[in-house]
Amino acid sequence: MAAPIERGVDTNTPEINMSLKKTLSAVSPLTLRIVAECPVTKARACDLVLPHCTVNTPVFMPVGTQGTLKGITVDQLESLGCQICLGNTYHLGMRPGPELIEKANGLHGFMKWKNNLLTDSGGFQMVSLVELSEVTEEGVKFKSPYDGKEILLSPEKSISIQNSLGSDIMMQLDDVVSSTVTGPRVEEAMHRSIRWLDRCIAANKNPDKQNLFAIIQGGLNAELRKICLEEMTQRDVPGFAIGGLSGGEEKDDFWRMVTLSTDHLPREKPRYLMGVGYAVDLVVCVALGCDMFDCVFPTRTARFGSALVPWGSLQVKQKQYAKDFQPIDPDCQCPTCKRHSRAYLHALFKTDTAAMHHVTVHNIAYQLTLMRSVRQSIVEGRFPEFIRTFMKRMFPSSEQYPGWAVDALASVNITLD
Amino acid sequence: MKLELSRVVQGGCRLGVLKGLGRSGQHSLEVPGCLLYTRCGTVPHLTQDTLHTLTNLPSVTQLTLSTIAEHQEVLEDFKDGFRKFAGLHDTVLYCSLHDPVTPCPAGHITNKTVSVWGSGGRIELTVAKFMALQRTVRPDWYQSMADGETWQSNTSRKRVRKSVDRTLAHLDECLLVHHKTQELQGVAVFGVVEGGDILEERVRSAKETAKRPVAGFCLDGLQTGSMDQALRIQLIAAVTKELPEGKPRLLQGVGRPDEVLACVEAGVDLFESFFPFQVTERGCALCFNFDITPDPERAVLEADEERDTAGETHENGELNLDDQMTSFEINLKDKRYQDDFRPLVEGCGCYCCRNHQRAYLHHLLVTNELLAGVLLMLHNTAHYLAFFGALREALAQDTLDLLKKKVLKEKCGQTKSKE
Numbered sequence: 001m002a003a004p005i006e007r008g009v010d011t012n013t014p015e016i017n018m019s020l021k022k023t024l025s026a027v028s029p030l031t032l033r034i035v036a037e038c039p040v041t042k043a044r045a046c047d048l049v050l051p052h053c054t055v056n057t058p059v060f061m062p063v064g065t066q067g068t069l070k071g072i073t074v075d076q077l078e079s080l081g082c083q084i085c086l087g088n089t090y091h092l093g094m095r096p097g098p099e100l101i102e103k104a105n106g107l108h109g110f111m112k113w114k115n116n117l118l119t120d121s122g123g124f125q126m127v128s129l130v131e132l133s134e135v136t137e138e139g140v141k142f143k144s145p146y147d148g149k150e151i152l153l154s155p156e157k158s159i160s161i162q163n164s165l166g167s168d169i170m171m172q173l174d175d176v177v178s179s180t181v182t183g184p185r186v187e188e189a190m191h192r193s194i195r196w197l198d199r200c201i202a203a204n205k206n207p208d209k210q211n212l213f214a215i216i217q218g219g220l221n222a223e224l225r226k227i228c229l230e231e232m233t234q235r236d237v238p239g240f241a242i243g244g245l246s247g248g249e250e251k252d253d254f255w256r257m258v259t260l261s262t263d264h265l266p267r268e269k270p271r272y273l274m275g276v277g278y279a280v281d282l283v284v285c286v287a288l289g290c291d292m293f294d295c296v297f298p299t300r301t302a303r304f305g306s307a308l309v310p311w312g313s314l315q316v317k318q319k320q321y322a323k324d325f326q327p328i329d330p331d332c333q334c335p336t337c338k339r340h341s342r343a344y345l346h347a348l349f350k351t352d353t354a355a356m357h358h359v360t361v362h363n364i365a366y367q368l369t370l371m372r373s374v375r376q377s378i379v380e381g382r383f384p385e386f387i388r389t390f391m392k393r394m395f396p397s398s399e400q401y402p403g404w405a406v407d408a409l410a411s412v413n414i415t416l417d
Numbered sequence: 418m419k420l421e422l423s424r425v426v427q428g429g430c431r432l433g434v435l436k437g438l439g440r441s442g443q444h445s446l447e448v449p450g451c452l453l454y455t456r457c458g459t460v461p462h463l464t465q466d467t468l469h470t471l472t473n474l475p476s477v478t479q480l481t482l483s484t485i486a487e488h489q490e491v492l493e494d495f496k497d498g499f500r501k502f503a504g505l506h507d508t509v510l511y512c513s514l515h516d517p518v519t520p521c522p523a524g525h526i527t528n529k530t531v532s533v534w535g536s537g538g539r540i541e542l543t544v545a546k547f548m549a550l551q552r553t554v555r556p557d558w559y560q561s562m563a564d565g566e567t568w569q570s571n572t573s574r575k576r577v578r579k580s581v582d583r584t585l586a587h588l589d590e591c592l593l594v595h596h597k598t599q600e601l602q603g604v605a606v607f608g609v610v611e612g613g614d615i616l617e618e619r620v621r622s623a624k625e626t627a628k629r630p631v632a633g634f635c636l637d638g639l640q641t642g643s644m645d646q647a648l649r650i651q652l653i654a655a656v657t658k659e660l661p662e663g664k665p666r667l668l669q670g671v672g673r674p675d676e677v678l679a680c681v682e683a684g685v686d687l688f689e690s691f692f693p694f695q696v697t698e699r700g701c702a703l704c705f706n707f708d709i710t711p712d713p714e715r716a717v718l719e720a721d722e723e724r725d726t727a728g729e730t731h732e733n734g735e736l737n738l739d740d741q742m743t744s745f746e747i748n749l750k751d752k753r754y755q756d757d758f759r760p761l762v763e764g765c766g767c768y769c770c771r772n773h774q775r776a777y778l779h780h781l782l783v784t785n786e787l788l789a790g791v792l793l794m795l796h797n798t799a800h801y802l803a804f805f806g807a808l809r810e811a812l813a814q815d816t817l818d819l820l821k822k823k824v825l826k827e828k829c830g831q832t833k834s835k836e
Contacts, residue, residue: 067780071787073768076466096780100756104776112772323494335466339504343495344458347488350536351457353787357464 028238029168030211032270038383041412042262042289045378048270050168051209052108052116055083057270057291058374060282060367061118062299066091067101067111070299071357072364074113080334080365081372083115084168086294089161090122090153094146098164106166118294119167121158121200121215123176124274135175137192155199159212163205171241172200174215179247179254186219189244193217194231201235213272215243216261220253229264239270242290246275251404255284259411262289279308279370283390284408286374287383298367302359305349308366310393314342316359321346334365384414391416418558418605418632420448420665420686424812429654429684432812435665439509439557440603444476448665448686449677449812450805452479452511454694457488458503460798461694462790465504470768471799473806477509477558479689481516482550483533486540489550498555512556514563517640517670517691526566528583544587548594551601558605560635560667562587567613568643577613580638581622584611588629605632607667610656614644619652623659633665636685640670649676650683657684674705674745674804674824681808682817688805693797700782701746702761702793703800707807709819749793754779767799768792 031049038044048055062069062077063086069077077085087107092098096110104110107117123140134141139154155173162170173196175189197214204212214232218224232240242261245254258273265271270291276282277295285293298308305317307328314321314328327337328345336345336358348355377386387409395401398416406416422433431448438444453460453475460468468474480499485492495502500510515521515533525532525539532541542550547562564583567576588608595601608626612619626634636656639649649671657666668685671677672692680688696703742748749761760770761778769778769792781789804824811820 066784066786067777068786068788071462071791073467073788073791074772075470075768076464079466091784095784096755096776100776103756104758104774110777110780112777323491325495335464339465341502341504343491344503347485347491348457348459350487351484352459352461353790354459354462354464356787357462357467357791361464361466 028207028211029209030238030270032268034267036379036381038287038378039381040384041287041409041414042259043286043374043378043383043412044289044291045375046270046291048291050084050116050211052114052168053083055116056372056375058282058286058371058378059084059292060277060298060371061086061292061294062364062367063088063294063296064111064113065296066095067107069364070303070360071353072360074111076335076361077113077364078115080361081368082364084118085113085115087111087117087119087165087167088122088125089119089158089165090125092119092165093122093161094144098161101166102164106164108166116168117165118169119162119165119171121171121173122153122161123158123171123173137195139173155196156203159200159203160205163210166206167210169211169213169239170200170204171213172197172215174217174243176217176244177219179219179244179249181219182221186221187224190217190219190224190228193243194228197232197235197237201237211238213237213239213241215241215274216265217244218257219244220249220257222256222260225257225260226264229261233264233266237269239272240265241272241274243274245273246295251402252407255288255404255408255411258285258290259288259408265289277367279367280391280394280402280405282367282370283374283387284405286378287387287409287412287414298363299360302363303356305345305355305359307359308363310390312394316342316345316355317349318346328359328362329366332362332365332369334362334369336362336365387414388416418665420633420663422662425662426812426815426817427682429657429682430812430817431681431684431686432809433686435686438477444509446476446509446687447809449681449688449808450686451475451688451690451801452477452667453508454479454517454690455484456481456516457484458499458505460794462697462787462794467768467791467795471795471802472766473802475690475802477511478505480510480512480554480556482512482514482542482547482554483516483519483521483535485535485554486533486542486550487535487537489553492553498553500555509558510554510556512551512554512559513635513669513689514560515565515669517672517689518695521566523566523569526564526583531562531564531587544590544594548591548598551595551604552598555600556604558607558632560607561591561609561631563609563611563635563637565609565611565637565669567611567638568640572613574615574618577611577615577618580611580613581618581625584609584622584637585625588626588631592629592631607631607633607635609635609637610660611638612652612656613638614648614652616652616655619656620659623656627660631664633667634660636666636668637670639668641673641676643670646676646679650679653680653683653685660684673743674707677804678808678817678821678824690798690801693801694794695741696743696746696797697790697793699742699748700750700789700793701742701748702778703745703797703804704747704762705745705800705804705824707804707820707824709807709811709816709823749775749778750782751779761796762800765796765799765803767796769796769799 033047036045065088158173174193218228272292273290321342324342424432435446564580608631612622667687754775757775
C-alpha cells in the first residue's frame with residue numbers, strides 16, 4: 001500500500017527541504033487504503049484518497065461527457081453521493097477547448113464540480129469515429145467534425161489537454177482496437193500502448209496534482225495481455241485500467257481477460273474496468289477484483305425512459321405504466337421515487353424533458369446505491385451472500401443466470417444455488 | 418378567495434393580497450403577481466429539487482387542460498386529484514383551458530364545444546366533459562370554458578359577438594354543473610371576458626360576466642400578437658372599469674415586462690408566468706434591470722456594464738436575429754459569451770447565477786446539453802419573479818414611474834445600438 005504522505009513538515013534546512021521535495025514529487029496524489037478484502041472472492045473495499053475527496057470503492061462513476069451530466073445539476077449529483085464522475089477529453093478538447101477550460105480553473109471550475117473528476121484520453125473515440133482517424137506511431141489523426149480541420153492527438157497532446165482540464169485521474173492515450181479484431185493489429189496496438197504510456201508519463205506537467213493511469217491492452221489474447229501487464233506494472237503509475245473490453249466481445253472472453261488482469265495487477269493500486277456499467281457485470285467484476293467502473297448506459301437509457309430496478313429495468317413509457325401509481329422502485333430512496341409514480345412519469349414523458357431528469361436521477365441513485373451495498377457487504381464479510389441474493393432478485397429463476405456470470409463467479413469460489 | 422387591496426395608484430394600479438386561497442384557505446398571493454407556469458404539472462425542465470432552489474415561488478401553480486386532458490382516464494382511476502398525481506404538495510392549483518405558449522389551430526370551435534391540443538392531438542370538450550375533467554383534476558380554482566378564438570386579424574364583428582355569447586352560455590352551464598358537484602365545493606371559478614378587439618363587445622362581456630357568481634375574471638383574447646399594445650390597454654381599461662373592485666383580474670397570454678407594466682396600470686392583477694419559459698426555449702437569459710434603489714456604487718457598475726454590452730453589440734451588428742427575441746434578454750448562444758466568466762446577472766441569487774458563468778451556459782447551449790434548459794429556466798423564473806417583487810415594491814413606495822423608466826429604457830443595454 002502506498003504510504004500516506006506527511007505534508008505538514010517543518011523545513012528549516014535547505015538540504016532537507018530539497019530531499020523532501022524530491023520524495024514528494026515522486027509520490028502520486030493518490031492513496032489507496034484497503035478497508036476489507038473478501039475472504040472468498042477477489043473483491044475488496046478501499047478508500048481511494050484523491051485530491052478533491054476520498055472515494056469509497058468499489059465505485060461506479062457516472063459519465064458527464066461535455067462537462068455536464070445530462071440535465072442534472074452538480075448539486076443534485078453531489079446529493080446522490082457521487083464522489084467521482086467522468087469528463088470526455090475528446091469532446092471537451094473540441095468544445096469549449098482546453099484554453100477556455102484552463103481559464104475557468106480547469107473542468108472543476110468550469111462545471112463547478114467539487115468532487116473528483118476522471119478524464120479519458122480521447123482515444124476511445126478512435127473506435128467510435130474510426131472513419132475519421134488514422135493511427136501512426138506519432139498519434140491519432142482526427143478530422144474535426146466541427147470544422148473539418150485535421151487534428152493530431154498524440155500522447156503528449158492528450159496529456160496536455162487533460163492537464164488543462166485538471167482532472168484528478170487522467171488516462172494514458174492508448175491505441176484502441178475493437179475487441180472483436182484479432183491478429184497482428186492487436187499485438188501492434190498493445191506494444192504501441194506501452195510506448196505511448198511512457199510518452200504520457202513524460203508529458204504529465206502536474207504529477208503532483210493529477211494521477212495518470214495506465215491502460216492494459218492486448219485484446220482477447222491472454223498472452224498479449226500478460227505481456228502488457230508485465231510491462232506496464234513496471235512503470236511507476238498510480239493506477240491501472242483494464243481497457244479494450246466491453247466492445248461487443250463474447251462475455252466468456254470478457255470475464256477471462258478481466259480476471260487475468262486483476263491476477264497480475266498490484267494489490268496496492270486501484271483497478272479501473274473501463275466501460276462497464278450493467279448491474280450484473282458490476283457485481284461479477286467486483287468479485288473478480290475491480291474497484292472502479294464507468295458507463296454511459298445508466299444515464300443514456302434513462303433518457304429513453306428506461307429505469308433501472310433490482311429486477312432489471314422498467315420502461316416507463318410503456319402503456320402498462322400509464323395507470324401504475326407505484327414509484328419506479330418502492331424500496332428506492334431517491335428523490336424521484338420518493339415523490340413520483342410510474343404513471344406520472346409516463347404522462348410527463350409526453351410533455352417535458354424533466355421526465356428524463358427524473359429517471360436519470362433515479363438511475364444514478366440506483367448505480368451508486370448498488371455499489372454502496374456491494375461495499376458494505378464486503379466490509380461486513382458477507383459479499384458471497386450478497387451476490388446470491390442479488391442474482392435471485394435480478395433473474396426470475398436460476399436457469400436464467402447467464403452462463404458467463406455463473407462461470408466467472410465459480411472461478412472465485414462462488415456457487416449460485 | 419378574497420382580494421384585499423392596500424393601494425390603488427393612479428386610478429388603475431392595484432396593490433394587494435389575494436387571500437383565502439386553496440381548499441383550507443391558508444394560502445395567499447400578492448398582487449400584482451404571477452402564477453407558476455407548468456406543463457403537465459411540471460415547471461418546464463425542472464424537477465422539484467431544482468425548482469425548490471428558488472425562493473419566493475408563487476403559492477399558485479397553473480395547470481393547463483391542454484397538457485392534462487389526455488390523462489383524464491388515468492386521473493379518474495387515480496381518484497385523488499392532479500395535485501397528488503403530480504407529486505405537488507403545498508401549492509394552490511389553478512387550472513386554465515389553454516397553454517399560453519402553444520397556439521391553438523383555429524376553426525375547431527362549435528356552439529357547444531372548444532378543443533385543446535395535447536401530445537396525442539385534438540381533444541374536443543363539451544361543458545359536460547370540461548366539468549368532468551375539473552372533477553377529476555380537482556383544482557382549487559379554474560377558469561370557466563371559453564371561446565377565445567378572436568385573435569385572427571380579420572375576425573368579424575359577428576364572430577366576436579358569438580364568442581362573447583358562447584362564453585357566457587358556457588359559464589352559466591359550468592356554474593350549474595359546478596354547484597351540483599360535491600367534489601367542487603369550495604373551488605373558485607373565474608369567468609372569462611371575451612370581445613376581441615371591439616370595445617362594445619368587451620364592455621358587454623365584462624358587464625354580463627360580472628353579474629354571475631364568479632370569484633374573479635380571466636381576460637382572454639388579448640394575448641401578445643393578437644393586437645397592438647395601445648389597443649390592448651384601451652380595452653383592458655374599459656373592461657376593468659366594469660368589473661367589481663374586490664375581485665381579481667387575470668390576464669392571459671401577456672408576459673413581456675413592458676406589457677405587464679402597462680397592463681398593471683390598466684388594472685390587471687395577475688399574469689401567467691410563461692414568459693421565462695419562452696425566453697429559455699430560445700437559449701436566452703433575462704437580464705433587464707429593475708433595481709431602482711439609489712446606490713451610487715452600483716450605478717457606476719451598471720454604467721460600466723452597459724457600455725460594455727453596448728460596445729459588443731455594436732461590433733456584432735444586428736442583434737435581434739430571432740425576431741421573437743425581446744430586448745429584455747441576452748442570447749447566450751452568441752459567440753461573445755464564449756469566454757465571459759460573469760454570472761448571467763451580477764448579484765442575482767438564483768442557483769444558476771450563484772454557481773455558473775455565462776461561458777458555461779454558452780457551452781451547454783452550443784453542445785445542445787439538457788442542463789442549459791434547467792439552468793436558464795431557473796434563472797429566468799427567478800428574474801421574472803423578482804421583477805414582480807420590484808413592481809409591488811414600486812407601487813408601495815410610489816415609485817412606479819422610476820421603475821417604468823428603468824425597465825423600458827434599460828433593456829439590457831441594447832437599445833442604444835438599435836436606434
